[in-house]
Amino acid sequence: MTPTSLAPDQAHARLHELTVIDVRTSGEYASGHIAGAHNIPLDHLDTALPVLKSAAGRGELLVVCASGARSAQACATLAAHGIPAATLTGGTTAWSRHGHDLHRSADARAVWPMDRQVRFVAGSLVLTGLAVGQRWATARWLSVGVAGGLVHSAVSGSCAMARVLARLPLNQPRATDLDATLAVLADSDDLTASGQ
Missing domain, CATH: 3.40.250.10 (Rhodanese-like domain)
Structure with missing residues (x-):
């Protein structure tokens, strides 16, 4: 076996x-x-x-x-x-x-390992949501969405962002x-x- x-x-x-x-x-x-x-x-x-x-x-x-x-x-x-x-x-x-x-x-x-690619994109999206949220408060929801996705990823053991990034030409x-x-x-x- x-x-x-x-x-x-x-x-x-x-x-x-x-x-x-x-x-x-x-x-x-x-x-x-x-x-x-x-x-x-x-x-x-x-x-x-x-x-x-x-x-x-x-x-x-x-x-x-x-x-x-x-x-x-x-x-x-x-x-x-x-x-x-x-x-x-x-x-x-x-x-x-x-x-x-x-x-x-x-x-x-x-090419960066997938976990590093995910951290870079997630962090960039959170920072973008917070920065743009200074002018337009609704943009902060981008940061909330990414944070929720990261929590779901940790709990479920799957990562939707990694699946999307895996489809980029550099990863194919x-x-x-x-x-x-x-x-x-x-x-x-x-x-x-x-x-x-």
Whole structure:
């Protein structure tokens, strides 16, 4: 039976036998990922379900994100489709904190992690609501709305702002990147089926 989560040191010791799926945005992935991880952003997970089901049949899947929240959500989606997977406890943040390396491509563009993007946009909206609210009092409701959204996000474990920001071009994978990732995972199926 597949464990539901692996601590960074446990995952590091078993890395050679795990298929690692990184569900962060392509920009986050490019800025530093576990060597050998395949990038399938969370909002593209449904597209990859058939390939991931086959990959899970070959061996255990380890799902990774920055903190563990998105990977836990991805694992729940996979489980709902009968695909066993474990999440990396604490995500790539904990992985780095435990002294394990993250791979960065030489040509990678620097993109902030999603939680930092959310904090920047939320803070900017709150400040804008307060500043404009000095002249037009109703603009303060923007700040109230953002604060309410942040509280809801903390309580529910989901973040509508992160879902919106994930759709920005800088966070989107090129279609060819996602197709290439799925092809690599599918080719692994072909090699396994042929006994190679």
